[in-house]
Amino acid sequence: MGLVVVIITVLFVAVFAILNLMRGAGAQVSYSDAHVRSLAIAESGVNLLVSRLMDATWEDRWFRDRPDFHGSPVACEGGNFIYAIQDTPGASFTVDIWVRGEYRSTRRLLFYRVKYEDLLFKGLTSPGFSFTADLPETAAAGSLAAPAVDSLTAKMNDLVDRKAQTRGAAADRWEEIADQVNPTAILTTLGANVPTAGIPARSQAPAGVSTAVAPRPKEPVPAGGRSNLPNYDKGKLWDWIGRQGFDSEYAAYLHGVAIRNFTEIDVKSALEKYSQAERQFKAFLRFLFRHALRVQALRTQARLRYEAACDELDAQAASLTPEEYQARKAALLSAYRQELASIVNANPAP
Amino acid sequence: MMVAFFVLGMLMGGCFQLFSFFTGKQVANISARFQLQMEVRRALVNLYGEAQEGIEVLKPDPGSTLPYLVLRDLVNDLHLIFLRKDDKLTEKNGSDTFRLWSVVYNIEKGTCREPHEILSGIRTMNFTAHGFGSVVVSGTLQEGQARYSFLNMIRLKNVFSEEGK
Structure with missing residues (x-):
């Protein structure tokens, strides 16, 4: 009888243990x-x-x-x-x-x-x-x-x-390791605290099939799948500047700024400093699209105020001597020029 | 009564032994595969957690396959997911066996976090990129004689987050 009890108990414990293990899995x-x-x-x-x-x-x-x-x-x-x-x-x-x-x-x-x-x-x-x-x-x-x-x-x-x-920092860091083809080298460059032995750099493949990977050519860092630099089209930007109705003086200023920026971007690209070139291009675009139009609007308002002041002065011309008239007109022009300069200086180009 | 129980017990034991003899290998194999499958599912959930919020796959380059993956996550931290040979399991299995590790490089601080393990018992594992926005993960796990292969694709959800900026 005792043996039966033992057998049944063992069976019960075994079944319970198996069920418990299965429940865990x-x-x-x-x-x-x-x-x-x-x-x-x-x-x-x-x-x-x-x-x-x-x-x-x-x-x-x-x-x-x-x-x-x-x-x-x-x-x-x-x-x-x-x-x-x-x-x-x-x-x-x-x-x-x-x-x-x-x-x-x-x-x-x-x-x-x-x-x-x-x-x-x-x-x-x-x-x-x-x-x-x-x-x-x-x-x-x-x-x-x-x-x-x-x-x-x-x-x-x-x-x-x-x-x-951190976008710029990531681009700079990546430029340092983009042409590495070995994860050990990447880990070392990033300063990771990992033993570097036994880390495969190539995929396993059947005999006769090469899985050697060529270093990645240095190229503009893709951002979200693509870089801004492929959109770097000077012709389009000249065209855009020409179509915005900038006054001739500010348009000349923008042309000067554009030439300077394009030259610097070209030099940085030639030196393979793509992230720097991309950052400068972005800053220039941001200036053009966010600031230049607003600057032009402020300049237009200043011009309208100047023209209104001139009209008012012309209306009073009969009561003024020619010298007084000329002096007040020169003062208005000077104030107008100063206002234009201060508007441009408050929104400096990159 | 006791004799009857004893005989019944002996018969049951014999039957169990016979059953084990004929089905033992298959059952062991199925159990091992089931275990491997569970491991893969758990690891894939972790891999998704590592990769799905990414902005772009940095390595492998599009059109190539490598045994490691580098990606940029939603705040530009760099993730490096790589294999490292496990000497004990290699000896036990009789063939090269690896563990999958992940290291995150914090771009703000300029330091790496401590590496953490994602999966063990890997016979082979590859990452294939067809573009910057997704990666195909394939691999084979081994536990003794049992093997389990898997194939999965992870799409990076922040891949369009920098367009137009």
């Missing part, structure tokens, strides 16, 4: 599965919202008057998602989308900053995602309503700023 698979599913659910939510956004004109977006904090779960693929969508604070034609996908107990929170496209086909097939982030599960725990979303938006803005600030 199953839990890992379930976690991976739930993670991928919650991500897919959140992505589906983003796509639905982007489709709805692009479906209407910018003025007719459904959250124009107030953000849409949709806290009630939308069923999707065996799970659900909630979302928040609002205009990007301080930006036009840009939308912030937050979607939290949930599958069983796993949650993923996705952030997408989307540039509104006024072209339905392009908007739907290739939406302009200007920034995306996948937040950890801890960040996905809270609700997607006003104070929480504001805090999350501030975090995203910090990341966007950090990205903008």
Whole structure:
């Protein structure tokens, strides 16, 4: 009888142990599965919202008057998602989308900053995602309503700023290692604290098939798949400057600035200092597109004020002696010239 | 009664031994493969976490395949994902076996974070890039005699984030 009890006990313990082990293995698979599913659910939510956004004109977006904090779960693929969508604070034609996908107990929170496209086909097939982030599960725990979303938006803005600030540094660092073909050399260059023995640099391949990789030629660093330097077209820029209606004096100034910048960009490109050339090109474009037109507007306002003052002076000419008239006219011209110079000096070209 | 239980126990034990003899190898093989599959799924989730927020694939160059991956993430930090030979597993398996590691270079501080392991028991692993915006990951895991191969593509979601700037 004792033997039977022992056998049954051993069998019971063995079965229990096996079931427990299987449950542990199953839990890992379930976690991976739930993670991928919650991500897919959140992505589906983003796509639905982007489709709805692009479906209407910018003025007719459904959250124009107030953000849409949709806290009630939308069923999707065996799970659900909630979302928040609002205009990007301080930006036009840009939308912030937050979607939290949930599958069983796993949650993923996705952030997408989307540039509104006024072209339905392009908007739907290739939406302009200007920034995306996948937040950890801890960040996905809270609700997607006003104070929480504001805090999350501030975090995203910090990341966007950090990205903008470090772009040049990344390009410079990458230029140092772009032509390395050995990960050991890259690790050493980056100063990683990793034992470098036994790190393969080539892919395994059948005998007779070479997997040797030639060093990458030094070329402009791609930014998001492409560099700005391929867009470096002097002819187009001359054409653009000519079409903006700059007054002749400021147009001459811009021509001088353009020639100087083009020469420096060409020299830097010839010396393979592509990141420096790209940065200068970007700065020059930023000056042209953001400052030059505004400077011209200020100059035009100054000219209109000067012309109005001259007209007023002409109206009073009969009561003035010729010398007084000439002196006041010269003073007006001098003040006008000084104002023009101060406007240009306040917006210096790179 | 006891004799009957004893005989029944002996019979059950014998049957179990016979069952184990005929199915043991297959069961062991299936279990090992199941284990490898789980490992791959877990590692792919980690790899997605490393790569999917990236802006661009820096290595391999488009059109080439390498056993390592360098990418720029959403804040321009550089991620280097590479293999390193595991001597113990190499000896155990009788063929070169690697572990997959990741190092992140913080571009702001100019320093690397401590490397962390993503996957072990790798017989081969390759990263293939067809462009700057995605990477195909392929590989084979080995555990004893069991092998499990996988193929996956990771698309970088911030690839368009610098367009037009």
